[in-house]
Amino acid sequence: MIGKEWWQSDEFSLRLPILLARARIILAIRDFFNKYEFIEVETPYLQRYPSLEPHIMSLSTELNEPFGTSSQRLYLHTSPEFSMKKLLVAGMKRIFQFAHVWRDGERSPIHHPEFTMLEWYRVGEKYNVLMEDCIEILSIAARVASVKELRHKNKCCDPFAEPKYLTVAQAFFDYCGIDLLASTNDPKNPNAKILIKAAQSCGLNIKETDSWHDVFFSIMLEYIEPHLGNDVPLILYNYPAPLASLSRLCPDNNMTSERFELYVCGIELANGFGELTDATEQRRRFNEDVNLKEQLYGLRYPIDEDFLNALETKLPDCSGIAFGIDRLIMLVTGTKTIENVLWAPI
Secondary structure, rough: OOOOOOOOHHHHHHHHHHHHHHEEEEHHHHHHHHHHHHOOOOOOOOOOOOOOOOOEOOOEEEEEEEHHEEEEEEEEOOOOOHHHHHHHHOOOEEEEEEEEEEEOOOOOOOEEOOOEEEEEEEOOOOOOHHHHHHHHHHHHHHHOOOOOOEEEEEEEEOOOOOEEEHHHHHHHHHHHHHOOOHHHOOOOOOHHHHHHHHHHHHHOOOOOOOHHHHHHHHHHHHHHHHHOEEOOOOEEEEEEHHOOEEEEEEEEEEEEEEEEEEEEEEEEEEEEEEOOHHHHHHHHHHHHHHHHHHHOOOOOOOHHHHHHHHHHHHHHOOOEEEEHHHHHHHHHHOOOOOOHHOOOOO
């Protein structure tokens, strides 16, 4: 694309079949949600609080009120999650949204600073129902694109096959012989030394000062993710408690959480939760995230008290998920980079 802009007709015509497929797939996904009586919602892209997730960076802007009466720093949201959960507190039961979201410092063949996230929530339903939603949406997209297999690099996957289910702990044992939960006997204070030793025995170049989280993701990227979703879609579930994020812990094992991800051809497509509804526990996790983000990047952001107030008002038992639409379009159209599936890339 050197010397050419995306809007030049010869350049655009090469991508047009992919973009038309994108439009048809999004329409079909809307039909899926309509079938199950979901309501499509829209929430603000501008938020008062940035993302607290340690490794996700927000983009900011300045909002000025008329006549110079006041101004405030706002942030382009990295997910519509908090606003959508407030709608659940307000009384909505099944909602979905195609939201543009922003992440600073992210660009690669499967990352873009601005991308489309499909997010949906089910009140009173368990997170395993979201797994079924994901598999149905995957097959819908493949059917609309008239493809029987999905390919990325040297991997392929049958989008119509029954998915494989694998716990995170079992994946660590199967692919690198590591007993992951041995390092999480205290879920609130995972033992980095145990995991560091296990990673080093696998040949990873890990520093003795690395955090438990850093070592976990190093192992995931090097030894586990490349195997996930080959041949058939894979649901990776029961994330260890230190990585519960906004999910609740499993009722039968507080060392793991009701969190899962969908993988196809080694690419993560979706991240789903049985949602945490305990405001006190959520505050504790937010404080941990705030401290870790400051330790890693020197950034200390305030906690969203309005969201915690909504949890206390009472977020109902629910499940929710974020699904990367652009990556889905990439896989079903066989394109190599995310920019090829965006109508107007940055």
